[in-house]
Structure formats: structure tokens, C-alpha cells
Amino acid sequence: MKITHLLMALVFATCCFAQENVNFGQQKEIVSPEIHADNSVTFRMVAPDAKKVQIESDFLPPSGFAKGTADFKKDADGIWTFTSDKLASELYSYQFIIDGIKVHDPNNAFLIRDVSTIVNVFIIGNGKADDYKTKDVPHGTVTRRWYDSPTLKMSRRVTIYTPPGYETSNEKYPTLYLMHGAGGDEEAWIALGRTAQIIDNLIAEKKARPMLVVMTNGNANQTAAPGESSAAWTKPIFIQPDIWSGNTEKAYPDVIKFVESNYRVKKEKASRAIAGLSMGGMHSLTISANNPDTFGYVGVFSSAQLQPKDAKGDVYQNFDQKLKTQKEKGFKLYWIAIGNTDFLFKQSNEFRAKLDAMKFPYKYMESQGGHTWSNWRDYLTEFAPMLFK
Structure with missing residues (x-):
């Protein structure tokens, strides 16, 4: 009997604990973020003992390279509130700052890692961000695969999107190889870039x-994103030590070989595209110049486009001649895009001047804004429809 009573007590305590965890309406629910009909957004944080609460977000005017901040106001119940101006359609990221300490919004379960920072995100629709919302359309499949890289003497992880219907058809498909920027890895484009949603919707x-x-993964010294490799829980860093070694570019044929040996893809030049942002844009233009028979389409997004003079990698040597050879071999599209306030805007102009002097054909898109995922998602949305025509 005592055992029965003990078990009943444990069950009752467990149920009470579970009810407390899921709330069951016993406490006032805090909604944050709350998106209003006019696209302004209210954020809330319960912190009765805090002296100061702020929000840091990319919808606020930036301070140099840092995101902008704004102050919350506290009510009598210890709930801090901030309401934004009307926001344009976009995916936004943010954090709270409580007495100088950055924290997540505990009422928003949607989080994305950006280099070593985890941020909350939300989407304002009814505009361009609808392109990277999940819609009621056929969806592709996203997988993470490991492949051998003999060049780098390691196994490496890659993220691969296959289009809707791939598993049930016998069709062969073209391939876009997409490269991240500094601090990123094979997770960057699928998470921050919303690649699967964008391509699903465009198709x-x-x-x-x-x-x-x-x-x-464009970091030649990594096998995979932090937490996904045998290196375990290492903190992501922004600039890898061998960024100008040329090893990423030299090893790229390894991943192409893996894809073309394991997936139903077309293997001719006109059915391959390569593109990347920032560091990945540099990789894309370098890989394509060193492999002029491989890619019919090249996309260079907000790229660091001229190598430093002390770059020693073989892939960077005689680069002007490699560009001339690429021009002579021909391609379907060479597309450059950058924001007019991007810190690499001057370098982009210098690179285009070099191409102009060579009479190297390219198309150019200049957008508003800077070195941001907002632009890079737009560039992918613009670039993908031009491919494989």
C-alpha cells in the first residue's frame, strides 16, 4: 500500500511539473515577436529586476559593422516592451541585451547560427521575403553527405538539395555549386540563405x-561545420588560418566527382554553375578561372575579388592569363552583384575595370545596402532563374 501511495504521489508530482512547464494557461502568455497588421513588430521580455533591456537587430540603423540597438520600456509588471517602426518585407535577426548581457528571446523558438552567434529570427511577408518562406508547394530534399577529398586527405561534409520529384524520376538534372563566406560552413546557405525555400518556390x-x-564547406582545414565533425564542440571562428592557401579551390574537383558519381546529374559544362558570397565569391571566380572547361555559369556575390599580393596558392598565380583563357573558352553567364554600401564595393569596381580592359563579358547588378544576407538571398533569387537556359 505504501508503494502504491508513493507511486501515485510521484505521478501526481510529475503531472504537476509537466503542467507547469507547458503553462496550460495558468500564467499570462508573453507574445514576442508580435507582428502587427502594419508590419510593425512588438518585442517583449519579462525581466522585473533588470536595469536596462535593449534589442539588437538588423532592422535598426547599424553602427559601423555592428547591428543597431534600441531601448525597451518597462511596465509595472516587470515586462519590457519595444515596438519597431513599420518594417519592409524581409527575414530579420535579433537578440536582447539585458544589463549588458546578450540573450535570446525566450518566447521565440526560431533560432539560426551565424558564425558563432545564435540569433532569433522572424519574417515579414507580403513582399520579397515571400520568396524564402515555406509555401504550400512541392518541396525538395535536403541531405548532409560525407565524401572523400583525396586532395585534402580527409572526409568532408556537404549539404545537398535535390529538387521535388528527384527520388521518383529518372531525369538528370543540372547542378549549382554554392559557396559561403568567411565564418560560414556547409550549413550557412541552407539556414541563413534559405536556399531550399528559395529554389522550391522558384521551381x-x-x-x-x-x-x-x-x-x-569552403574552409579547407575543416571536415564539417562545428559540432558535426570529430573536432566536436569547437567554437566557430570568422577567419580561418589558411584562407589564402588555395587549398579550397584546388580540392573542389573532389566534390564535383562525388556529386557526379552519386547523383543523377548532367555532366557537361552548360549544366554546371558555381556561385558564392564574399569569400565564397572569391572562391567561385578562382575555381572557375582555374577550371575553364567546367562551369557554364559563374555568380560572384559581394566578393573579395582581388587576391592580396602575398597570396601564395598556385590557383592565384598568373590569374589575369587564367581569366583570358576562361574568356576564350567561353561561358553562358558571368554575373557580378554587390550592394552600393558594401565595404568591398571599391574592390568590386576594380575587378570589373580589369574585366572591362580584357573585354571579358559579364552582367552586373548593383543593389542597395551592404554586406548582408538580405542582399545574398536576393542575389540567389535573381541568379537561379538565369541558369541552365
């Missing part, structure tokens, strides 16, 4: 051809 709207998208 559904018949704006883009069904394609594979291969998102590689």
Missing part, C-alpha cells in the same frame, strides 16, 4: 529549372 513558379544545389 514551383516555373521561374527556375529544377536543379541540384551543392553547398560545400
Whole structure:
């Protein structure tokens, strides 16, 4: 009997604890973020003992390279509140700052890692951000695969998107190889870049051809994103030590070989594209110049486009001649895009001047804004429909 009573007590305590965890309406629910009909957004944080609460977000005017901040106001119940101005359609990221300490919004379960920072995110729709919302359309499949890289003497992880219907068809597809920027890895484009949603929606709207998208890890000293390799829980860093070694570019044929040996893809030049942002844009233009028979389409997004003079990698040597050879061999599209306040804008102009002097054909898009995921998602949305025509 005592055992029965003890078990009943434990069950009752467990149920009470579970009810407390899921609230069951016993406490006032805090909604944050709350998106209003006019696209302003209210954020809330319960912190009755805090002296100061702020929000740091990319919808606020930046301070140099840092995101902007704004102050919350506290009510009598210890709830801090901030309401934004009307926001344009976009995916936004943010954090709270409580007495100088950055924290997540505990009422928003949607989080993304950006280099070593975890941020909350939300989407304002009814505009361009609808392109990277999950819609009621056929969806592709995203997988993480490991492949051998003989060049780097390691196994490496890659993220691969296959289009809707890939598993049930016998069709062969073209491939877009997509590269991240400094601090990123094979998770960057699928998470921050919303690649799967963008390509799903473009295919559904018949704006883009069904394609594979291969998102590689551009850090030659890594096997995989932090937490996904035998290096375990290492903190991500922004600039890897061998960034100008040329090893990423030299090893790229390894991933192409893996994809073309394991997936139903077309293997001719006109069915391969390569693109990247920032550091990945540098990788893309370098890889394509060193492999002029491989890619029919090249996308260079907000790129660091001229190597430093002390770059020793073989892939950077005689680069002007490699560009001339690439021009002579021909390609379908060479597309450059950058924001007009990007810190690499001057370098982009210098690179285009070099191409102009060579009469190297390219198309150019200049957008508003700077070195941001907002621009890079837009560039992917613009670039993908131009491929494989």
C-alpha cells in the first residue's frame, strides 16, 4: 500500500511539473515577436529586476559593422516592451541585451547560427521575403553527405538539395555549386540563405529549372561545420588560418566527382554553375578561372575579388592569363552583384575595370545596402532563374 501511495504521489508530482512547464494557461502568455497588421513588430521580455533591456537587430540603423540597438520600456509588471517602426518585407535577426548581457528571446523558438552567434529570427511577408518562406508547394530534399577529398586527405561534409520529384524520376538534372563566406560552413546557405525555400518556390513558379544545389564547406582545414565533425564542440571562428592557401579551390574537383558519381546529374559544362558570397565569391571566380572547361555559369556575390599580393596558392598565380583563357573558352553567364554600401564595393569596381580592359563579358547588378544576407538571398533569387537556359 505504501508503494502504491508513493507511486501515485510521484505521478501526481510529475503531472504537476509537466503542467507547469507547458503553462496550460495558468500564467499570462508573453507574445514576442508580435507582428502587427502594419508590419510593425512588438518585442517583449519579462525581466522585473533588470536595469536596462535593449534589442539588437538588423532592422535598426547599424553602427559601423555592428547591428543597431534600441531601448525597451518597462511596465509595472516587470515586462519590457519595444515596438519597431513599420518594417519592409524581409527575414530579420535579433537578440536582447539585458544589463549588458546578450540573450535570446525566450518566447521565440526560431533560432539560426551565424558564425558563432545564435540569433532569433522572424519574417515579414507580403513582399520579397515571400520568396524564402515555406509555401504550400512541392518541396525538395535536403541531405548532409560525407565524401572523400583525396586532395585534402580527409572526409568532408556537404549539404545537398535535390529538387521535388528527384527520388521518383529518372531525369538528370543540372547542378549549382554554392559557396559561403568567411565564418560560414556547409550549413550557412541552407539556414541563413534559405536556399531550399528559395529554389522550391522558384521551381514551383516555373521561374527556375529544377536543379541540384551543392553547398560545400569552403574552409579547407575543416571536415564539417562545428559540432558535426570529430573536432566536436569547437567554437566557430570568422577567419580561418589558411584562407589564402588555395587549398579550397584546388580540392573542389573532389566534390564535383562525388556529386557526379552519386547523383543523377548532367555532366557537361552548360549544366554546371558555381556561385558564392564574399569569400565564397572569391572562391567561385578562382575555381572557375582555374577550371575553364567546367562551369557554364559563374555568380560572384559581394566578393573579395582581388587576391592580396602575398597570396601564395598556385590557383592565384598568373590569374589575369587564367581569366583570358576562361574568356576564350567561353561561358553562358558571368554575373557580378554587390550592394552600393558594401565595404568591398571599391574592390568590386576594380575587378570589373580589369574585366572591362580584357573585354571579358559579364552582367552586373548593383543593389542597395551592404554586406548582408538580405542582399545574398536576393542575389540567389535573381541568379537561379538565369541558369541552365
